[in-house]
Amino acid sequence: MEIDAVRALIEAGLDQCEAHVQGDGRHFEAVVICPAFQGKSMVRQHQMVYAAVKEQMDSGLLHALSLQTFTPETWAAREG
Amino acid sequence: MTVQERIQLLVNSNKVVLFMKGDRLFPQCGFSGKAIQILDACGAEFDTVNVLLSDEIRQGIKEFSSWPTVPQLYVNGEFVGGSDILLTLYESGELQRMLF
Numbered sequence: 001m002e003i004d005a006v007r008a009l010i011e012a013g014l015d016q017c018e019a020h021v022q023g024d025g026r027h028f029e030a031v032v033i034c035p036a037f038q039g040k041s042m043v044r045q046h047q048m049v050y051a052a053v054k055e056q057m058d059s060g061l062l063h064a065l066s067l068q069t070f071t072p073e074t075w076a077a078r079e080g
Numbered sequence: 081m082t083v084q085e086r087i088q089l090l091v092n093s094n095k096v097v098l099f100m101k102g103d104r105l106f107p108q109c110g111f112s113g114k115a116i117q118i119l120d121a122c123g124a125e126f127d128t129v130n131v132l133l134s135d136e137i138r139q140g141i142k143e144f145s146s147w148p149t150v151p152q153l154y155v156n157g158e159f160v161g162g163s164d165i166l167l168t169l170y171e172s173g174e175l176q177r178m179l180f
Contacts, residue, residue: 042165043147050148057148064111064149066164 001025001062006053013052029066033075045069083140091144091154096126096179099141100151103130111163115151118163118170124179155179 003021006028010019017034030049037045046067056062070078081089090097096119102108104116119126131138131150142148145159153160155178161169169175 042168043159043161046161046165047146054148066111068164068168 001028001056003028006030006062006065009056010049010052014048027064027066028062029068031068031070033070033072035072037069038071038073042069083136084144087137087140087144090129091157094127094154095156096124097129097154098126098151099129099131099137099154101130101132103128108132109150111149112151114163115153115166118166118175119153119179122170122176122179126179 001023002025003023006023007019007021007030010021010030010032011017014032014034015036017032017036019033020031022029032049034048036048040048046069049067049069050057050065053062053065057065098115098119100107100109100112100115102112107113107116116128129137129141131141138150141150141152145152147159147162149162151163153162153166160166160175160178166175169178
């Protein structure tokens with residue numbers, strides 16, 4: 001898969017979200033920022049992202065996706 | 081016993097159990113290896129289940145937690161996360177609190 005395709009999938013699957021994706025075509029890393037993550041556990045936040053790419057993961061097109069998830073607030077705090 | 085029941089039993093019988101590829105001596109994937117490193121750094125006791133030994137478990141564990149990847153850590157019967165989450169929890173000290 002292409003980095004842009006992964007990013008597009010994530011952003012399509014989550015309302016108002018921003019995804020920054022890196023990867024080599026098989027293993028990807030994504031930073032995902034979304035207001036809907038507010039108040040949810042990390043497991044739940046990651047599950048939301050995985051749901052957006054479920055088909056590609058099930059088919060093996062997307063083999064590995066490392067995630068870091070943030071709300072817009074925690075992301076802004078991190079940037080310093 | 082169904083696969084889901086077997087997994088439930090494994091998760092209930094051990095306080096800390098990591099479903100992974102390979103075992104703690106020979107992790108078979110970078111993410112599983114990372115999870116082992118983090119748990120060892122905590123000094124925790126834990127059991128491992130090598131999903132590569134059983135296609136049923138390998139598939140079943142993903143359905144069990146609604147989580148598409150391995151490794152998966154369970155503490156006191158509850159799914160805690162994969163290697164990304166473990167690293168974040170370790171850095172914040174929360175993983176150590178959960179394990180002891």
